[in-house]
Amino acid sequence: MAETTRSDMPVEEFRRFGHQVVEWIADYLAEIERYPVLARVRPGEIRERLPAHPPVEGEPFEAILRDFERIVLPGITHWNHPGFMAYFAITGSGPGILGELLAAALNVNAMLWKTSPAATELEQVVLDWLRQMLGLPPEFEGIIYDTASISSLCALAAAREAVGLGVREEGLAGRAELPRLRLYTSEEAHSSIEKGAIVLGLGQAGVRKIPTDEAFRMDVKALERAIEEDRAAGWRPFCVVATVGTTSTTSIDPVAEIARVCERSGLWLHVDAAYAGAAAIVPEFRHVLEGCERADSLVVNPHKWLFTPIDLSAFYCRRMDVLRRAFSLVPEYLRTEEDEVRNFMDYGPQLGRRFRALKLWMVIRYFGREGLAARIREHIRLAQHFAAWVDADPDFERLAPTPLSTVCFRARPRGWALSEAELDRFNEALLEAVNVTGECFLSHTRVRGQLALRLAIGNVRTSERHVRRAWELLRAHAARLQAEWPRA
Numbered sequence: 001m002a003e004t005t006r007s008d009m010p011v012e013e014f015r016r017f018g019h020q021v022v023e024w025i026a027d028y029l030a031e032i033e034r035y036p037v038l039a040r041v042r043p044g045e046i047r048e049r050l051p052a053h054p055p056v057e058g059e060p061f062e063a064i065l066r067d068f069e070r071i072v073l074p075g076i077t078h079w080n081h082p083g084f085m086a087y088f089a090i091t092g093s094g095p096g097i098l099g100e101l102l103a104a105a106l107n108v109n110a111m112l113w114k115t116s117p118a119a120t121e122l123e124q125v126v127l128d129w130l131r132q133m134l135g136l137p138p139e140f141e142g143i144i145y146d147t148a149s150i151s152s153l154c155a156l157a158a159a160r161e162a163v164g165l166g167v168r169e170e171g172l173a174g175r176a177e178l179p180r181l182r183l184y185t186s187e188e189a190h191s192s193i194e195k196g197a198i199v200l201g202l203g204q205a206g207v208r209k210i211p212t213d214e215a216f217r218m219d220v221k222a223l224e225r226a227i228e229e230d231r232a233a234g235w236r237p238f239c240v241v242a243t244v245g246t247t248s249t250t251s252i253d254p255v256a257e258i259a260r261v262c263e264r265s266g267l268w269l270h271v272d273a274a275y276a277g278a279a280a281i282v283p284e285f286r287h288v289l290e291g292c293e294r295a296d297s298l299v300v301n302p303h304k305w306l307f308t309p310i311d312l313s314a315f316y317c318r319r320m321d322v323l324r325r326a327f328s329l330v331p332e333y334l335r336t337e338e339d340e341v342r343n344f345m346d347y348g349p350q351l352g353r354r355f356r357a358l359k360l361w362m363v364i365r366y367f368g369r370e371g372l373a374a375r376i377r378e379h380i381r382l383a384q385h386f387a388a389w390v391d392a393d394p395d396f397e398r399l400a401p402t403p404l405s406t407v408c409f410r411a412r413p414r415g416w417a418l419s420e421a422e423l424d425r426f427n428e429a430l431l432e433a434v435n436v437t438g439e440c441f442l443s444h445t446r447v448r449g450q451l452a453l454r455l456a457i458g459n460v461r462t463s464e465r466h467v468r469r470a471w472e473l474l475r476a477h478a479a480r481l482q483a484e485w486p487r488a
């Protein structure tokens with residue numbers, strides 16, 4: 001506890017607890033499988049165990065660490081557990097965790113170049129390294145934001161600025177002379193696109209969802225028809241958001257064809273490759289970003305499938321001047337003399353910025369391009385194995401193609417006539433049964449209206465043993481549930 005009213009934790013105390021915390025982290029990572037992957041607490045349980053009021057006096061750090069283990073830890077769902085296969089699995093890798101630790105220690109605010117030149121320049125360099133690994137052209141420059149949701153929001157703001165309707169100056173409300181703006185994305189696109197439209201005042205009506213083909217990819221003919229129809233009805237189409245790796249099934253929109261439509265119609269093309277973009281680092285999967293070299297902007301999340309602790313979203317844009325026009329607003333107290341430098345505060349809504357580039361730099365250097373590619377390749381291989389087991393089992397079926405490391409499937413016990421609604425309930429029960437084991441954690445989605453179980457591989461610690469175990473648990477619990485299922 002702080003000794004005087006003026007000082008920080010004494011350096012010697014910091015050193016002692018710093019060692020202790022690093023030891024704790026090392027043990028945690030080594031023994032992660034001792035924890036149930038999904039937290040076993042009921043709503044409100046953690047809160048009830050915490051005091052309702054802040055401490056009046058400082059407390060010893062031992063006591064704080066004790067409560068971290070005793071109270072906080074039981075309420076943690078372990079994203080670093082190799083059995084974590086829900087949503088999109090992520091990794092807090094060793095080099096990434098150390099990078100976060102150092103960034104916290106430096107505690108720089110990378111708003112202007114001069115408020116930490118290394119933070120800005122490392123951000124530019126590391127984004128360029130990643131760009132090269134992804135095979136994108138050098139015209140793509142970038143900025144690191146916290147999440148893909150914010151990256152896409154900023155892309156939409158830039159796309160709107162590019163139209164030149166003076167929204168920045170005059171706003172949208174009460175301007176009868178303005179056409180209504182519309183953007184296009186597929187029915188399978190991430191909800192962040194629609195949220196972005198809500199935030200920007202375009203409204204949900206400003207988003208037109210384009211149907212998808214049998215493999216859940218945007219139907220480009222339908223896109224073209226929608227744009228024509230809207231033009232005729234007085235809308236002003238301004239942007240298309242294509243998805244490389246949709247959230248439900250990881251389908252990949254035909255970006256090259258979509259780019260052709262955008263070029264012809266003068267629309268901004270933004271690509272949401274939050275999860276799947278990382279696969280382009282693997283030479284055999286470079287094709288996932290085919291056509292993206294023609295996009296105006298693109299987002300990929302190293303905090304998803306590139307072993308970088310959350311949060312870090314890499315946003316690329318070939319028209320940084322437009323992005324700047326959308327956001328730059330410099331009050332006198334932030335004016336600087338250097339005009340040849342990049343001040344990242346000019347390229348987004350936030351002023352203060354964490355030094356996120358440091359952890360990505362450490363991750364890329366530690367694993368190297370080949371090391372990153374090998375790990376991603378292995379995740380895809382494991383998911384393809386799992387998909388093959390599902391296909392070979394007469395009591396299971398796959399509900400979508402598996403282009404990358406995510407499998408959508410369900411149990412459908414042979415010779416057992418269940419209605420679709422009952423099959424949904426059966427699979428919900430199966431998901432619950434498997435997740436309460438604490439050995440693995442899967443999530444679900446709906447695919448063409450059917451409840452699908454969803455297994456996504458993306459944690460660097462997940463190996464074949466863990467995927468096999470998930471499959472064993474699924475089969476065993478499906479058999480047990482079927483035996484116990486109430487018969488009508």
Ligand SMILES: *Cc1c(COP(=O)(O)O)cnc(C)c1O
Pocket residue numbers: 088146147148149150190192243244245246247272273274275301313
């Ligand atoms: C995960 C994901 C997002 C959201 O990412 P955040 O960084 O959490 O905002 C958006 N789009 C796609 C395709 C995703 O997979």
